[in-house]
Amino acid sequence: xxxxxxxxxxxxxxxxxxxxxxxxxxxxxxxxxxxxxxxxxxxxxxxxxxxxxxxxxxxxxxxxxxxxxxxxxxxxxxxxxxxxxxxxxxxxxxxxxxxxxxxxxxxxxxxxxxxxxxxxxxxxxxxxxxxxxxxxxxxxxxxxxxxxxxxxxxxxxxxxxxxxxxxxxxxxxxxxxxxxxxxxxxxxxxxxxxxxxxxxxxxxxxxxxxxxxxxxxxxxxxxxxxxxxxxxxxxxxxxxxxxxxxxxxxx
Amino acid sequence: xxxxxxxxxxxxxxxxxxxxxxxxxxxxxxxxxxxxxxxxxxxxxxxxxxxxxxxxxxxxxxxxxxxxxxxxxxxxxxxxxxxxxxxxxxxxxxxxxxxxxxxxxxxxxxxxxxxxxxx
Numbered sequence: 001x002x003x004x005x006x007x008x009x010x011x012x013x014x015x016x017x018x019x020x021x022x023x024x025x026x027x028x029x030x031x032x033x034x035x036x037x038x039x040x041x042x043x044x045x046x047x048x049x050x051x052x053x054x055x056x057x058x059x060x061x062x063x064x065x066x067x068x069x070x071x072x073x074x075x076x077x078x079x080x081x082x083x084x085x086x087x088x089x090x091x092x093x094x095x096x097x098x099x100x101x102x103x104x105x106x107x108x109x110x111x112x113x114x115x116x117x118x119x120x121x122x123x124x125x126x127x128x129x130x131x132x133x134x135x136x137x138x139x140x141x142x143x144x145x146x147x148x149x150x151x152x153x154x155x156x157x158x159x160x161x162x163x164x165x166x167x168x169x170x171x172x173x174x175x176x177x178x179x180x181x182x183x184x185x186x187x188x189x190x191x192x193x194x195x196x197x198x199x200x201x202x203x204x205x206x207x208x209x210x211x212x213x214x215x216x217x218x219x220x221x222x223x224x225x226x227x228x229x230x231x232x233x234x235x236x237x238x239x240x241x242x243x244x245x246x247x248x249x250x251x
Numbered sequence: 252x253x254x255x256x257x258x259x260x261x262x263x264x265x266x267x268x269x270x271x272x273x274x275x276x277x278x279x280x281x282x283x284x285x286x287x288x289x290x291x292x293x294x295x296x297x298x299x300x301x302x303x304x305x306x307x308x309x310x311x312x313x314x315x316x317x318x319x320x321x322x323x324x325x326x327x328x329x330x331x332x333x334x335x336x337x338x339x340x341x342x343x344x345x346x347x348x349x350x351x352x353x354x355x356x357x358x359x360x361x362x363x364x365x366x367x368x369x370x
Contacts, residue, residue, distance in 0.1 A: 145368055163368060165325060165353035166360075172320035173357065181312060230309060245368060 005190040009114055009183070033112050037099040045095075070094050070236065077240035078247060086243050089129070093122065094236040101182065101228035105221075113231075114182040116175060123175035126239050134246035145249035174238055181231045185224045192217045287366070317357035325350010 013026040048063035056064055070091045075083045097113060104111030112118055134142040146163040147156070195213035199206040329346030333339040359365045 148366070148368075161349055162352045162356060165321060165328075165349055166356050167368065169317075169320040169324040169350075169353055169357060172324055173316045176320060177313060177316045180316065181309070184312075227309070234309075234313075241367075 005187045005194065008186060008190060009111070011115075029110050030112050030115065030118070033100065033103055033110050034118075037096060037103060037112070041095045041099050066095065067091070073233075073237055074240055077237065078244040082240070082243055082247055085133075085247075086240075090236055090239055090243075093126075093239055094232055097122070097178065097235055098229065098232035101232055102225075104182065104186065105225055105228055111182055111186055113178055114186055116179040119175040119179040120171070122178075122235070123171040126174065126242055127171040130242050130246040133243070134249060137247065138249055142246075142249050145245055170242060174235070174242075178231050178235050181227055185220075185227050189217065189220050189224060192220060314358050314361055317361045318354040321352075321354025321357050322347065322350045325353065 012029045013024070014029060014032060015027040017025045017027060019025060044059075045063050048059040051057065051060060053060060071083065071087060074087050074090050078086060100112045103109050104113065134145070138144075146160050146167065148159065148163065151159050192213045196210045196217065199210040199213065202209075325346045325348070326343065328350070329343035332342030332346065336342070356365065360367055
C-alpha cells in the first residue's frame with residue numbers, strides 16, 4: 001500500500017454530520033484541508049498586514065507582492081472596471097488554489113485540487129459569474145460574443161452554434177486543466193518514489209540502481225512546485241479573460 | 252520579395268508596372284493579415300524553451316484539454332438529445348461533429364492562431 005500511487009487521493013470521512021436523502025454528509029479530509037487553506041490564507045494575510053509598516057517586513061512583503069501580482073493580472077486583462085469589480089474574486093480564487101496546491105506538495109498532505117469535483121465547482125462558479133454579469137451589464141448585447149464579425153450570412157447559424165459550443169466547453173477545459181495537472185504530477189511523483197523503495201529491497205546493487213529514480217524524484221519535486229504555482233496562475237488568468245468577455249463582449 | 256529579382260524583360264513593356272502594383276498589393280495584404288493575426292495569450296507557455304522544457308508539457312496539456320473539452324461536450328449534448336428527444340442517432344452524429352469543430356476552435360484560440368471570441 002505504501003507504493004500505491006492512487007492511495008493518496010482517497011477521501012476519508014473525519015466526522016459524519018448526518019444524512020440528506022440517503023447521501024451521507026460528512027466532514028472529509030478534503031473539507032478539512034480546504035478549511036485549513038482558508039484559515040491559512042485569511043489569517044496569514046490579516047497577520048501580515050496588521051503591522052502596516054511603511055517599510056514592509058518579510059511577511060508583509062509576501063502579502064504585498066501577492067496583491068500586486070494579482071492586481072496587475074486583473075488590470076491588464078479586464079481594465080480598471082474589472083479591477084474594481086472582480087479583484088476580490090480573482091484574488092480569492094488565486095490564493096485559495098495556490099495554497100491548496102502548495103499544501104499538496106507537503107509530504108503526507110492531501111491535494112484537494114486533484115479532485116475534479118473541486119475544480120469543476122470553481123470553474124462553474126466562474127462560468128456562471130460570467131453569464132450573470134454579462135447579461136446584467138449588457139443584456140442581449142452579450143450574445144454578440146457568439147457572432148464573429150465579417151462572416152457571410154449563409155454560414156452564420158453554423159458558426160454561431162460552434163461558438164456557443166466553444167463557450168459552453170470553457171468550464172470543462174478550465175477545470176480539467178488544473179485537476180489533470182495536479183493528479184498526473186502527484187501520481188508520477190509517487191510512482192518514481194515507489195521505484196526507490198522497490199529497488200532498494202534488492203540489496204547493494206539495488207541501492208545503487210535506486211540513485212537514478214531518486215535523482216528523478218528530486219527534480220520532479222522542483223517541477224511540481226513550478227506546476228503548482230503555474231496552474232494557480234493559469235486558472236486565475238483564464239478567469240480574468242473570461243470575466244473580460246462578460247464586461248466587453250464583441251468589441 | 253521584389254528587391255532581389257533581376258530587372259524585368261525589356262521585351263515586354265508594361266509588365267514592370269504591373270508587377271510593381273501586384274507587389275504593392277501583396278505587401279498591403281501582408282500588413283493587413285499581420286494586423287489581424289492575434290498575439291498568443293499570456294499563458295503557461297511564458298518563457299518556453301527547448302525540448303524537454305516543463306512548460307512545453309503544460310502547453311501540450313492546455314491544448315489537448317481545450318480540444319477534448321469541445322468533443323466531450325458535443326458528445327454529451329448529442330447523447331442527451333438522443334436519449335430524451337429520441338433523435339437517435341442524429342443527435343450524437345451532428346453534435347459530435349459540432350463539438351469537434353468547437354474543440355478545434357478552442358485549441359486554435361488557445362494557441363493564438365485565430366481571433367478570440369466575439370472579436
